[in-house]
Amino acid sequence: MDFLIFQVPMLTLQATLDGVLLGILFALIAYGMALQWGVMNIINIAQGDLVILGGYIAYFMYLWGIHPAWGVIVSPFIMYFVGVGIYKLVINKVVDRDLFISILATFGISLILQQTVRSVFSPLNRQVISPSWLSGSLEINPVFSLTYNRLYILAFAIIVLLCLQLVLKKTKLGLQVRAVSQNRAMARSMGVRTERVDALTFGLGAGVAGVAGVALSQLTNVGPNLGQAYIVDSFMVVVFGGVGNLWGTMVGGFTLGIANKFLEPMTGPVLANIFVLIFIILFIQKRPSGLFPQRGRATE
Numbered sequence: 001m002d003f004l005i006f007q008v009p010m011l012t013l014q015a016t017l018d019g020v021l022l023g024i025l026f027a028l029i030a031y032g033m034a035l036q037w038g039v040m041n042i043i044n045i046a047q048g049d050l051v052i053l054g055g056y057i058a059y060f061m062y063l064w065g066i067h068p069a070w071g072v073i074v075s076p077f078i079m080y081f082v083g084v085g086i087y088k089l090v091i092n093k094v095v096d097r098d099l100f101i102s103i104l105a106t107f108g109i110s111l112i113l114q115q116t117v118r119s120v121f122s123p124l125n126r127q128v129i130s131p132s133w134l135s136g137s138l139e140i141n142p143v144f145s146l147t148y149n150r151l152y153i154l155a156f157a158i159i160v161l162l163c164l165q166l167v168l169k170k171t172k173l174g175l176q177v178r179a180v181s182q183n184r185a186m187a188r189s190m191g192v193r194t195e196r197v198d199a200l201t202f203g204l205g206a207g208v209a210g211v212a213g214v215a216l217s218q219l220t221n222v223g224p225n226l227g228q229a230y231i232v233d234s235f236m237v238v239v240f241g242g243v244g245n246l247w248g249t250m251v252g253g254f255t256l257g258i259a260n261k262f263l264e265p266m267t268g269p270v271l272a273n274i275f276v277l278i279f280i281i282l283f284i285q286k287r288p289s290g291l292f293p294q295r296g297r298a299t300e
Helices: 002-040 047-063 068-089 101-123 148-170 172-182 184-189 194-217 228-241 248-267 269-286
Strands: 138-139 145-147
Touching: 002 047, 002 148, 002 172, 002 228, 002 248, 002 269, 047 068, 047 101, 047 194, 047 228, 068 194, 145 148, 148 172, 148 194, 148 248, 148 269, 172 184, 172 194, 184 194, 228 248, 248 269
Parallel strands: none
Antiparallel strands: 138 145
């Protein structure tokens, strides 16, 4: 009995921390989707495949013997330009059109990226060996332990999300992004170059996806299906938190991540995802705009 009294709180704490890590990964991927949806009124189905490219950048830097810390810096810059290129080629033609057109367009981009990865890098999964300072674990007791790679990834992801929030709240770009998301026509009439803001926003979302890919490369193998395991959950995070609301994305990510980790031991991963999906559907029936509804054009 004394052992159970000790074990249950430790297992609960372990599940909570695992859920927080899963939630922060959901939030990283969903952050770009929330930005793009709020500003351009598009649903980017290809966001998970941009995560894959970020993971492969980390893999090749590992092959070339470059310290993985540089992947955190290099990957978002490369993915930013990839995102701007995708915007110039495809996305700028579907902005402010029917939402389903953007879904079809980005789904096509997703298929192209997946097949390109399979053709260029092969369909096999690749392993990125973590450096020594990311290896090992911090054992609190026989029941509760924390791996160093998860701790570092959690801390880094929180810093990234907070920095992005500061950029959007304290810079001229952030002011323009918020203006376009709330009223595109009015922002254009005030001299804001909305096409430039759209391109920067899509590039920023792709850069965040690249960061998520580098983080995931330290937790699992890199392969063509890496991002697809997270894209549906990340989409649910955006809907649950509120379209275009970045604080809502963070809260939604943490909520769904923790819920998944608490349900998995009792129901298994598949049923846990189903129960979370049912909860999201029921919640949206009561609050269609999510936890933190966005004002302005995004509300429409």
